[in-house]
Amino acid sequence: MFSTAGSSAFFSLTLLLISALVLLLLRYYLPLRTTPAYVLVPVFLAIALPASIVLLVPIDLASSAGTDTDGSRGIWLPEMVVYKSWRVTYWLTFALTWVILPLLGEYCDSGYREPKERFLYALRSNGRYQLMYLGTGMVGAIYFFLQNGWRFESFKALVMALAYAWGLVLAIYLMGHGLVAVPRSLWRYASVSGRLKRLQGNAPRVHDRLTEALDKLEQYEAQVVQLKQRKNGTAREFQEWIDELVEMSSLPESRASGTRTSSVAVPPVITERYLADLTRKLKRARHAKVRFTDEWDRLVRKALNTQAILDSSASKRLEFLESPFQSPPTTFFSRPTVLTPYTRYHLYKHLIPTLTYTLSLLASLASASVIWSETVKSLEPKLSLVGLTVVHHPRSDRGRIGFGGQLIAALWLCYMCICAFFSLSEVRVWGNRALVRRGTYEESATWYGVQVAKLTVPLAYNFVTFVPPNIYRETGFYKFLGRLIVLTPLGNGFETFFPMFVLVPVLASIFGLYSKAKDIFGFADLLDDEEEENGDEGTGSWREGRALIERERQGLVGNSLGLASRNGSRDGSPRVEAPGYRDEPNGVVGPSASASASASASARLGRSRRVQDVEDEDEEGGFFSDFADRVRNTFDEVEFRKPKWLGGEEEENGRGRRGGRARDGGAGLARWFGKDEGRVRL
Template sequence: MIHIATSSSPVPSIVFALIALFLLSIVVLLILRYYLPLRTTPAYLLVPVFFALWLPASIVLLVPIDLASNASTEDEATKGIWLPARALLVSWRISYWLTFVLTWFILPILAEYSDAGYREPKDRIMYSLRSNAQYYILVFGSGIVGLVYFFISYGPSFVSLKGLIMALAYCWGLVLAIYLMGHGLVAIPRALIRGASTSKRLRLLQSKAPRLYEKMEDALLNLEDLEVQVSELNKRKTGSARDFQDWIEELSDMCNIPESRPRSVIPRPDNDSRIIPTVVTEKYLADLTRQLIRARHAKSRYIDEWNYLLQDASKTQAILDSAASKKLDFGASAPSSSFFSKLTILTPYTRYLLYCHFIPYFRVFLGGFLALASVCIIWSELIKAALPSLSVIRFTVVHHWTGENGRVGFAGQVIAALWILYMCAAALLSITEVKVWRGRALVRRNTAHESAFWYAGQVARLSVPLSYNFVTFLSPMIYKKTTFYHILGQYVNLTPLGKWFDYLFPIFVLLPVLATLFGLYGRVKRLFGFGVDIVDEDEEAENLSGYGTGSWREGRDLIERELHGTSISAAASSRTGAGARATPILTVPGSSRSERPGARTPFATSPSYHDYDRPTAAARSRNTRAEAEPEEDDNFFTSLSHRFKNTIDTIDAPKWLQDLGDGLKKPKWLGEDNEASGSASASGSANRPRRTDSDIRRWFGGEGRIRL
């Protein structure tokens, strides 16, 4: 590669850039193929999502080329990949403005279009525009305030309007990028270091199992409720439902409900026909279609996550068990496994050495290296405004200094690309971990269309702010000469407010870093009862007692029952349809295991032990609405007093206190012999001891009552 760049002609660099873009295109296609079935996915989804991923990847490649083109070395042997100024300007304009349009207009509209639920394209477009209208009104309202500020500062002109649009888009993207990147800079090294210990990794998987299984169970029950609703709707052949008969039949085909399907075993308080409105409207059917599509993808998502957790737990347990025999064998690969998973090269002993010795140390080394890189990024963010000359990233990229001017060679380009990739990877990983995105998720080969648009939009939204934020780590003598600065940077720094925001706001990266490092998310959630739903690994790892809801002991029992259970893949595939792609296998515990003597206590939320006795989400909501006077939640002090009372009521007397009566005997002058004493202590408090004639109360009167 260095030999290609030795010529002063830009042709070798152009050829190298084209080859790199071609390789990036192949990588993007492989990513799309991993999450989406390319043959059945419509073109209106594939093309925008492809460019939403390809353009940020090209920006990661374009930033180092821009740095080397405007700060190149005089030594031809160390000169990097560079392009002429005109080619750079055209490339940046295409990349930036296409990314801008995709982020703010095309992807949001297409996302709501795919999630509309209507049949006709016109109705779906109108629904998408109405759904995005509120968001656009909010954005334009903020833009009007900024437009007034720009016009007062620089007068009404096209430059002011253009600078306002670019500055607001950059600031909003930077806010989201800094928060997500701060979380990922801690989460990535910590996950690698913790994963080095096989036992801790298995314990963490067992801690996640109960919560994930409960979510999967809720998703299955929610889908069942919607299918029952569609089944009842299909039975209505008169009235307003007759006008939408084709639509209703499409919903029935989507559910694939057979006529001989048995009714749900869940007892329902009222008739199923009451869940259908009296007048069936187009809006109702669109909402039902939307809910049904989301429920099907939610089911596929949790089943896929659950199967992945089972496979990971099974492999981790096999690694632990191989410590005695020094041989590791994972068994036969699943039919849905990839080609590399089915490929067998290593022997059991070499596989044991790889997984038990090499990979743990490599994970520790890589985690420590990335932790050091995270410290360098955080340090550069903190001192960027005050002491820019102490930035560590600056010295790793610029290797050739001539006085105050720096030069970027090929090695600096490679290091710069790696820095940007790590920053983007930290932000994008946080998007998949922070579960506040309306249930959106990436599922292998079955990602929902709306989720694919949304995640692609986030990739496009975060790439430009993070790339320019990285450029500002370097010396102003270098990055102010780049084409990237003339495209975006000069408009961000057009006003003192934007300049200070660009320099001071990245300091707030400490907030997500400290929150993730010390587990503040779980503490905030426990304190206020709400919070960002981030998987708090600190809280799960510190639950060493193994008791309580979602403990690792319950997860261990659940995983063992699932791995030795009975597969119901036939039932799952029948619900997806004969021509549809088979869904991941879902297993349930076998009945023989639970009936054996000495079996562990069954998991509380496992459907194999209560046979779906818990009501569904719709049934619970109907029961709640049917109650005349709903029970109010107790406050903190009432709940605390109830817990104290229940604890005291259930305390059994210690044995030494129960045996105390046998050791204390009444004297003979009270007339209590050993037999009476023994019978009294044996009968307990339920049976009173018989009264004798020598009772001391008879000294005051005949019948044991005190008389005056």
């Protein structure tokens, strides 16, 4: 009889390590001191519990199919401990996914002041969401009760099967997309020049979104300024509420009254619902500004570093310059005490691209293995490549799983989860939610916690089915969840054959079907296909981004884009702040570099100027550009004369007068297309 003391100690220490890593992750995306505990604790559990599932699955496999030798048995626990661990982990994750975090997200997003009003708002906002699942559950309940009769076990099986089915549908789609997107992203990242071109191509889009966020924030802040002017005519509790909104805002009264007075619509009667709606919109606008400011700063920093890598090819020396727009490198390999400029050049120019290409090839092989295993496991489980790498056969007629198989199983499960979570940021159909360094919106943090908790359990059980049935049916995971999923023939067929639909997102990603779908159905704002980035080289988008990044690099003085960090003073004059990070009025820490607090009017002026700069740069184009200009000039100089039967004699007599007018408004064919004194010629 083997002892479980060592396995129990390893399991406990690993759980502590996972908890520490989750805390570091939360500290990276959330300001721990200002984030309330009722947000931190559920989000922490929503990430830590799924992470422990990645550890629990290999332990469950080895506990039910371990080897007979103590040295290679691996980490195992008694059957009852594994079963109870699954019960606690699953039901906590279930409650966080379907009840706690959705209500908490709406509670954080509410604009009301009192906790009771915020909780009622969360209930109302989640009512439609919960009624949709309740209606689906009623339809499933009729089928379950007709199939198995009215029993509590049937009701519990219904709830677990429906939650698993919905999570599996989303997990299969996201994982299938990620199985292609992860190797492709690694392959593209290895090319330094291609990486710079993509950064420059994304720069106009990011800057336009930043400008829109600044405009929207300015509108809401101007509305708050007008509310302040009418504060004395409202109720006492509304006056305190308006004072809080004024403290939350940062727009001076002079700018607000001078720029947005005509577009602000303040109702004649101030109500609680109006103030709550304005508070919610103002919070969203402030966090949108923090989000796109951080995205713009990271894009500029990456573009400058990538440009420095390309420029170092001649001198064989690489140094990342420090500027007001670019924070000093903080990675281990970028410290000057560790790497010299010469070694840094070889690291970023040769070693990192080679390692990235290698990782891309390994990820491609792993993706192909997962796709093959998903398609053949229902037909012939013995052909599953993932199962063959996990299950070993040491001198026995039944497959065994040792410590090596546990490590391989953990790596496979981690890769499947990484592909699914990577797609959350790739596929832009989730609204305005994003993870921002030290500035993530609380509602966004709860939403991402929901997705992590929702996807991990279906992916974990889907991975368990890669091994032969005589092994995974002995696990505690199957006895707790799988047995209830296959309680009816419908559930059994869904669990067996639906994972084969992973081919749909895989083929859609490989052949670029997303771009075709958005052209047909109008999903241009939802689906961003990276394949189109290389196709825009002739349109000037990457040149426009290069002009934006270059002007950003030049410094604070004479910055027509308005990308300097400025806050208006009371007299309306701009005040320049030092670069770096500063505390937002609401306790949110956000970057104050470049575009964070710039005036939207300057940004709009910069947008028009950058277009003119790009047009000036394009005058010195390549062969096709020069050829098109020469053809156009040739036709512009052609002078067509009317025949005599159409008044040609008048043309000859008045040639000089009309010729002068033609020279003023455009000659030849150009006059037919609207170049005659600004009028359009039909």
